[in-house]
Amino acid sequence: MATDASFPISRADALAAGLGDADLRRHYRRVLRGQWISGDRATTRDDLRRAALGLVGSDAFFTHDSAAELHGGITPTTDALHLGIPDDRRVRLPGLVVHRYLDRVPTTHARGFPVTTLPQTFIDLASRWPLVDLVVFGDSIAQQSATAIDEFRSAASAGRGRSIRKARRAAALVVAGAESPYETRIRMLMTLAGLPQPVVQHPILDRNGRVIYRLDLAYPEYRLAIEYDGDYHTNAAQRGKDLARREEIERLGWTFVVGLKTDIHGRPGQLLRRMTSAMASLGMPRPRLSDEWLLHFPG
Structure with a gap:
């Protein structure tokens, strides 16, 4: 049985095209209730999206987590599709979360699918996601769009609803330049603990004024760098380059505090103590720490 680009196909459309139930069972497999796909290829995420739209209706659009994913932002892992x-x-319907919008909301298209606009998606996510995840998403979008931060803040300022205060706070915390979700998580740990805001992606210049390195987070006045050491650093060659880079910057008078994924998820308090200890050793004023970070970084 030949396939075509219109799949997934509904049972009703298959019958209208002259295919019987036996043909569907023999040559297709069901991906969602009443939606079938050719059995000779793997099911993709886009197949599931098209099937979901076919089930919910022609006026449906992707929202929340699914819209965030289609917009290319960093999101928590989820299997459910939100429409x-x-x-x-x-x-x-199994596997789908359908949200009812009684007021008209702005929509657009992303990767060929109808979705809520980025600002609307940001506002919607505030009702579902923790503050830190929302800022991680915002930072990842701000890397792609020079106007995203202003759009988030404008939408949050004009919005209303139970989660709008979270949206406003998250929008105010989104920054341009963050290069990884864990860089953002470390910054949020510092922010929620009440530490001064660091410079994001601070450049280190050579004698000719050329940028030779960038530090994830920094307090340039005190030459204190806060860096995230990611999983890719387990590669021996990469780790050697990173250590050489760090040693070169240390020779310029910088002090490093390095955070790992295990620090964020398992020892955030220890990471904060290492930061404040480094600040003290460099004569940097430190505010009294807030306990709010405990609500967002258990461990």
Whole structure:
């Protein structure tokens, strides 16, 4: 049985095209209720998205986590697909979360799919995601779009609802330049603990004024660098380069505090103590720490 680009296909469309139930069972497999795909290729995420739109209706659009994913932002892992509909009908389908929008919301297209706009997606996510995840998403989008921060803040300022205060706070914390989600998580740990805001991606210049290195987070006045050491650093060659780079910057008078993924998820308090100890050794004023970080970084 030949396939074509219109798949996934509904059972009704298959029958209208002259295919019987036996053909569907023999040559296709079901991906969502009433939606079938050719059995000779792997199911993709886009196949599931198209099937979901076919099930929910032509007026449906992707929202929340699914819109964030389509916009290219960094999101928590989720299998469920989130869709919106512009009315109050109840739609309950396995694997789908359908949100009802009684007021018209702005939509656009991303990767060929109907989605809520980036600012609307940001506002919607505030109702579902923790503050830190929302800022991680915002930072990742700000890397791609020079206007994203202003759009997030404008939408949050004009918005209303139970989660709008979180959206406003998250929008105010999104910055341009963050290069990894864990860099953002370390910055958020510092922010929620009440430490001064560091410079993001601070450049180190050579004698000719050329940028030779960039530090994840820095307090240039005190030459204190806060860096995230990622999983890719387990590569021996890369680790050697990173250590040589760090030693060269240390010779310029910089002090490093290095955070790992295990620090963020398992020892955030220890990482904060290492930061404040380094600040003290460099004569940097330190505010009294807030306990708010404990609400967002258990461990």
